[in-house]
Amino acid sequence: MSSFVQGSAFIDEAYVPIAEAKISLLDWGFLHSDATYDVAHVRNGKFFRLHDHLDRFYASMQALHLSIPYSREELCSILSHCVSQSGLRHAYVEMITTRGLPEPGSRDPRTCTNRFYAFAIPFVWIAKPGASLEVIISERQRIPSQSVDPTVKNYHWLDLVMGQFEAYDKNCESAVVVNQDGNIAEGPGFNVFAIKDGMLTTPDEGVLLGITRKTTLEIATELGYKVVEGKLSPQAARAADELFATSTAGGIMPISKVDGKPIAGGQVGPITQQLQERYWALHKDARYTYSVNY
Numbered sequence: 001m002s003s004f005v006q007g008s009a010f011i012d013e014a015y016v017p018i019a020e021a022k023i024s025l026l027d028w029g030f031l032h033s034d035a036t037y038d039v040a041h042v043r044n045g046k047f048f049r050l051h052d053h054l055d056r057f058y059a060s061m062q063a064l065h066l067s068i069p070y071s072r073e074e075l076c077s078i079l080s081h082c083v084s085q086s087g088l089r090h091a092y093v094e095m096i097t098t099r100g101l102p103e104p105g106s107r108d109p110r111t112c113t114n115r116f117y118a119f120a121i122p123f124v125w126i127a128k129p130g131a132s133l134e135v136i137i138s139e140r141q142r143i144p145s146q147s148v149d150p151t152v153k154n155y156h157w158l159d160l161v162m163g164q165f166e167a168y169d170k171n172c173e174s175a176v177v178v179n180q181d182g183n184i185a186e187g188p189g190f191n192v193f194a195i196k197d198g199m200l201t202t203p204d205e206g207v208l209l210g211i212t213r214k215t216t217l218e219i220a221t222e223l224g225y226k227v228v229e230g231k232l233s234p235q236a237a238r239a240a241d242e243l244f245a246t247s248t249a250g251g252i253m254p255i256s257k258v259d260g261k262p263i264a265g266g267q268v269g270p271i272t273q274q275l276q277e278r279y280w281a282l283h284k285d286a287r288y289t290y291s292v293n294y
């Protein structure tokens, strides 16, 4: 069995088995969460919407004064090589740029040499196909947009992780946190959608603009549903006909219970199901895919 079977990483211009991938303790990505990242996925040997992920990744780096020496084509080839090296047909592929290490003794981020890392590991599901999520709506606030721009994908996750612990204390598996107005923001690695009377609403404040969220908005519009990017109050979410989460790590995932109360009778709602089917069908559409060269 190849030592790359659990995944492959790209560090310091070399590909190594994921278990051997190591970074410096002094990297500010680790010490200060001073980094940006993106996660794309490979399904049946093909990346889904890779260029959308790369657009977001390059925009995030620019917003944070980070840069890497790789062109988009070089980046595609590095990510693709991580996947082919591991042999994985379904993969979770992460790319990370950190501030790196400063000049010795300096605290000036401008002296840092930015670092780029990437890895491919077996696909990670927030909720497996056929499964649904049970969430709580936490009163914990997502870090304000004025402090950390949520559209720049970042590792400021303590609010989300503490929300998860609050959920575990209530015998629930995940949590959604709120924005400064007390409306729903997002969950650990996912955006949220509510459906009421055939209309979809997804929060637009204090959230990452997820690629799966974007795909869902496109699919729903194409199917003739009205979509709104705006406020979603906890009350509206609890009263929704259907509720679901969206993420690269699982696609469109039904939420069957909120704060212990069933949504859509605890079943997968018909619109959620229709969107889910279309989402996975798009993975066979050449307009959205980029093949890994194994």
Ligand SMILES: Cc1ncc(COP(=O)(O)O)c(C=O)c1O
Pocket (backbone or CB within 6 Å): 039, 186, 187, 188, 189, 190, 191, 207, 208, 209, 210, 211, 212, 213, 246, 247, 248, 249
């Ligand atoms: C905080 C947060 N919100 C939403 C998402 C969903 O984004 P995407 O659909 O691009 O995976 C993620 C993905 O990891 C995330 O970290």
